[in-house]
Amino acid sequence: MNAGANLATVFFVLTVVNILYIVSIIRLRLKYNERFLERIKLESKIENTIDEAAKVEYKLHKQDILERRIEAEILEKMPDAKVIRNAYVPKSDGNYLEIDLVVICTKGIFIIESKNLVGVVKGSWKDDVLRIYHPGGKDYPLPNPIHQNTAHYQYLKSILGLKGDLFRSIVVFSDLVHIDNYRDIPSYARVCKLDQLIDAMTKLSKTHNTSMEEHLVNTTYETLLPIVEKTDEKKMKHIERIKSLGNK
Numbered sequence: 001m002n003a004g005a006n007l008a009t010v011f012f013v014l015t016v017v018n019i020l021y022i023v024s025i026i027r028l029r030l031k032y033n034e035r036f037l038e039r040i041k042l043e044s045k046i047e048n049t050i051d052e053a054a055k056v057e058y059k060l061h062k063q064d065i066l067e068r069r070i071e072a073e074i075l076e077k078m079p080d081a082k083v084i085r086n087a088y089v090p091k092s093d094g095n096y097l098e099i100d101l102v103v104i105c106t107k108g109i110f111i112i113e114s115k116n117l118v119g120v121v122k123g124s125w126k127d128d129v130l131r132i133y134h135p136g137g138k139d140y141p142l143p144n145p146i147h148q149n150t151a152h153y154q155y156l157k158s159i160l161g162l163k164g165d166l167f168r169s170i171v172v173f174s175d176l177v178h179i180d181n182y183r184d185i186p187s188y189a190r191v192c193k194l195d196q197l198i199d200a201m202t203k204l205s206k207t208h209n210t211s212m213e214e215h216l217v218n219t220t221y222e223t224l225l226p227i228v229e230k231t232d233e234k235k236m237k238h239i240e241r242i243k244s245l246g247n248k
Contacts, residue, residue, distance in 0.1 A: 059116070066116040066174050067100055074103055074223060077198045080214070081105035082221035087228035089155045099152045102228070104221050106212050107205035108166045111152050113145045116174040125191065126184040132177075145171040146189045157228060160220060167214060168204045172197055 071083050081102040088096040119139075123130030125146055133139040149169040157164060169189040173179060177193070178216040185191055188205060191201040205211070212220070 019151070027076050038247045062174070063114070066114050066172070066194070070101055070112060070114055070172055070197065073197055074101075075195060076145070078103075078105055078107075079202075080217075082217060084221075084225060084228060086230045086232055087224075089152065089159070089228055091155065097152055097155055099156075099228075102224070103201075104212070104217050104224070106214060106217060107201060108157070108168050108208065108212060109160075109162070109211060110168045110170055110201060110204075111149050111154075111156065112170045112172060114172045114174075115142075115145060115177065117142075118174075118176045120180055121173070122180040124184045125186075145242045146186065146191070149189070156224075157218045160224060162220070163210070163232075165208050168201070168208065170197070170200055170204070178203075 010041055031054060037081075049213055071085055074083055084102040085100070087099040087102045089099060090096055099111055100114045101110075101112040103112060117132055119132040119134045121130055121142065123142075123207055125144065128141045128144055128147060131139050132142050146169060149171065153164075153167045153169060157167060167188075171189070171191045173191070173193055175193065175205060179193075182191060188204075190204050192200040
């Protein structure tokens with residue numbers, strides 16, 4: 001057997017190995033998606049067995065847990081970061097915007113919106129409204145959280161008086177959400193799951209190629225904290241405003 005034949009055999013073997021590898025990856029992905037959809041169905045069934053009053057409490061606890069998990073993940077991987085959870089940002093009309101988490105670090109100021117939902121998110125990220133699809137066939141609208149975060153960024157920027165390129169927007173979904181596509185996400189934002197959060201923060205910071213010095217991180221945190229700290233009065237005003245919008 002000459003060298004040419006040997007080389008052809010090697011290429012053939014490598015091609016077969018690559019095909020088998022790709023097939024195994026596809027099978028694993030299909031099995032993962034199958035199990036993931038089973039988890040979504042199970043969670044949906046659990047929620048359907050709870051009465052409406054208990055369901056509200058259940059969802060609030062789930063949301064709180066996700067926010068705490070995000071905070072813990074950030075502080076574990078970025079111990080020097082300053083995190084404000086449930087920041088109530090004052091508006092000129094006397095009401096408040098609630099931001100799930102504000103993270104101030106040398107990579108910039110991250111405005112994080114968390115969504116502890118169950119189902120598949122579909123739609124374009126440039127639209128005002130996306131949709132969540134449940135396994136049982138039901139679906140409902142989801143106001144675009146990136147657009148929501150843009151309003152949050154504008155208010156924070158006006159309070160702090162900092163450059164716009166220091167602010168980054170991230171939407172974090174719970175484990176039981178499948179994101180159908182990542183197209184049309186603006187360059188200043190990221191959409192991810194919790195296990196992708198730190199990577200998303202790093203990539204977003206590199207995209208902007210701007211950073212904050214440590215003294216500015218501390219000064220910004222000390223300036224912002226007393227303005228946005230959660231109080232019962234702020235919480236009640238925010239809840240009343242949400243209820244009034246829901247009645248319109």
